[in-house]
Amino acid sequence: MTSITPTLDAEALPADWRDLLALTKPRVMTLVVFTGLCGLLAAPVRLPLVLAFTAVLCIALGAGAAAALNQWYESDLDAKMKRTANRPLPAGRMDRQTALHFGVGLGAFSVLLMGLATNLLAATILTVSILFYVLVYTVWLKRRTAQNIVIGGAAGAFPPLIGWVAATGDVSALPLLMFALIFLWTPPHFWALSLYIKSDYAAAGVPMLPVTAGIASTRRHVALYTLPMIAVAMAPWALGLTGATYGVGALVLNAVFLVLALRVAASRETDQSLMKPERTLFAYSILYLFIAFALIVADHLLWGRSS
């Protein structure tokens, strides 16, 4: 059977809605939404359901906007990496102008809606988080320094803080510790990943730690950065901000994290395809954050302690 398939000019065609959705990195958004929701639920103030929903929606839209602007700026890098080459921009399914307009529009909308539905402080922190991710991490740090993920980790740490502030209107110790936990969790999480996709980063010229400092040094960094993360993860219990439900759970979660991080540190494997401890730590670190935040909320719902 003959088939006639005329060449479609992606630049001339309106973008498919599925590609616009892909631009928001829906999978990454899951963690953002979850941690934002946890910040909101751990707060001592109960928001009406519609306002709580709107706050979480705005956090999700803000994260989507930041992701779209990140892909708009990094389309050249994405094209060089296997993991990202099929994204809408590097794959040529969308023009850059559309991605820019979509990202700016979505970001502005999320901030305005947050301000209208909750309070000015939450809208301000949401703005800061979007700008931090786009300007500080994407534009400034990512291509320049191996510390990109250390400082840039702050961008992903804002959602629980925004959730809390949306509910209470102010900042206190627990949401700051939730922020700090994600901030300190980001380096071991990303370095575990970058160890087994080092060649991708090297091909794109991104100065991730395994590329600039080598695999052995990155392994040491993973173990080293796990220690302050554990300290911060235990702090809510130590400071009496949460009860034993979180404390005991966090103890177990952190013990497992430490063991997995030490296994990464002890490994001498250089073949990326055989780096099992790194893959295990990366997968576990996602689960770790989900459970740790769920425990904070469960503790609050059970004992109503957080303030």
Added chain:
Amino acid sequence: MTEETAEQVRLRQAEHARMLKIRMTRPEDVARQRQRQRSLITALLLGAFVVLVFGISVAQIKLNW
């Protein structure tokens, strides 16, 4: 008029589907289809936004009562 056999029906339907496929891969048709889908989604989102703003207004009024 003679009755079509099952095989003739299958062939005719296959040909029709093929012609439709060819038409749907023309750039102007793809563009129109995408625009239609985007318009529909925009309309649905706008509708949801109106409902949301209504809900926010009611909740704010109750909070500040």
